[in-house]
Amino acid sequence: MNDLTSRIHKVDWSLVEENLHANGYALVPNLLTPKECEGLKELYGNPSGYRKTVVMERYRFGLGEYKYFDYPLPNMIQTLREAIYPHLVPVANLWMKVLKMEKMFPNAHQELLGECLEQNQLKPTPLILKYGEGGFNTLHQDLYGDVYFPLQLVFFLSEPGQDYEGGEFVLTQQTPRAQSKAMVLRPKKGDMLVFTTNFRPIQGQKGYYRATMKHGVSEVSHGERYTLGIIFHDAIS
Numbered sequence: 193m194n195d196l197t198s199r200i201h202k203v204d205w206s207l208v209e210e211n212l213h214a215n216g217y218a219l220v221p222n223l224l225t226p227k228e229c230e231g232l233k234e235l236y237g238n239p240s241g242y243r244k245t246v247v248m249e250r251y252r253f254g255l256g257e258y259k260y261f262d263y264p265l266p267n268m269i270q271t272l273r274e275a276i277y278p279h280l281v282p283v284a285n286l287w288m289k290v291l292k293m294e295k296m297f298p299n300a301h302q303e304l305l306g307e308c309l310e311q312n313q314l315k316p317t318p319l320i321l322k323y324g325e326g327g328f329n330t331l332h333q334d335l336y337g338d339v340y341f342p343l344q345l346v347f348f349l350s351e352p353g354q355d356y357e358g359g360e361f362v363l364t365q366q367t368p369r370a371q372s373k374a375m376v377l378r379p380k381k382g383d384m385l386v387f388t389t390n391f392r393p394i395q396g397q398k399g400y401y402r403a404t405m406k407h408g409v410s411e412v413s414h415g416e417r418y419t420l421g422i423i424f425h426d427a428i429s
Contacts, residue, residue, distance in 0.1 A: 196268065199223060200275045208386060212283050212343070216405050217363060217375070217387035224382040228268065229349040233418045235266065236320050243315060248329065254409070256327035258421075260319045269318050269422070272345070277301040277424050280343045280386065287342060290393050290400040297341060301424060304341060308426040313337040317423035320349075323359060324416055329409035331364055333390050336427035344389050345422040351381040356415030363387060366404045367394070376410070389423070 203220055211218035224232075235241065236259065243262035248254040261269060277300075284297050298304055308314070317336060321329070334344060350356055363375040379385055387407060393400040409417075 196224075196228075196271055197275050200272075200279075203279070205279045208279070209283050212386060212388075212392075213286075215375070216365060216392040216403070217377075217385060219377070219379055220384040220386065221380065222382045223384040224347055224349075226382060229347075229381055232268070232320065232347075232420055233349050236322055236418065241266065248327075252330070253332070254327065254329040256321060256323040256329065256409075258319050258321040261316055263316050265316060265318060269420070272347075273318065273422055273424060274301045276345065276422070277304070277341075280341075280424075284342050287393050290395075291402060304339075304424060305426060308337070308339045311337055311339050311428075313339055313426040313428050315427040315429060317421075317425065317427050319421045319423075321419045321421060322416065323356075323409065323412045323418075325412055325414055327359070327409075327417070328411040331362070331406040331408040333406055334421070334423050335390065336423070336425060339425050340389055341424040342389050342391070343386055344424065346385045346387070347420040347422070348379045348381055348383050348385070349418040349420060350416065352378050355381075356412050356417040358411050358413035359417040360410045361385065362408045362410055364406050364408075365392075366406075368401060368403075 208218040241261060242259040244260045246258050248256045281297050281299055288295050313336065361377045365373040388405045391402045391404050394403045
């Protein structure tokens with residue numbers, strides 16, 4: 193994992209912070225290699241290593257399927273979770289500060305998991321999602337309990353226009369007393385998207401206010417689309 197860790201450290205995190213503050217999301221191209229993407233996709237077919245499989249249509253979440261990994265996590269996923277988290281803590285804590293929220297996040301990911309443990313959030317949340325033709329994911333937030341980190345990741349494991357058509361990543365932003373804003377993204381294979389879990393601060397005339405954000409996936413019109421989701425906090429169930 194040394195090569196992956198090196199790539200993570202070489203990311204322009206100042207640019208990531210700038211984009212997160214401006215938009216609530218930031219795209220990092222080519223963080224994963226094609227070989228790593230294919231290896232993660234192959235994990236989907238492995239019957240072991242997962243704690244839970246969710247068929248979306250059963251819960252009206254959309255159309256598709258996703259699997260939550262169990263502990264211990266695969267080495268690559270553990271590395272992504274632990275090595276990226278500290279780079280995002282300054283953004284998370286600044287957001288808490290400008291919104292006058294008392295919560296501050298620890299610098300080490302293991303300490304965040306300790307806070308989850310105290311609230312009985314014991315289940316790992318990294319997951320792989322698979323969409324076939326007609327698949328989609330309704331707008332939602334990945335909170336899982338009282339303790340949640342305000343930023344999360346998605347890694348795109350399939351190439352748009354080659355492996356699938358449609359399936360755009362959709363973010364919506366609800367500003368108080370205004371219409372919702374939609375952002376439609378089409379990252380490429382190997383790209384990492386950092387985005388807000390719940391809300392982001394926006395500066396107004398009287399200081400900062402919270403803009404609620406949700407995310408989802410538009411309908412896949414052809415092919416198969418795989419993604420890896422990394423949520424930093426653990427879940428109750």
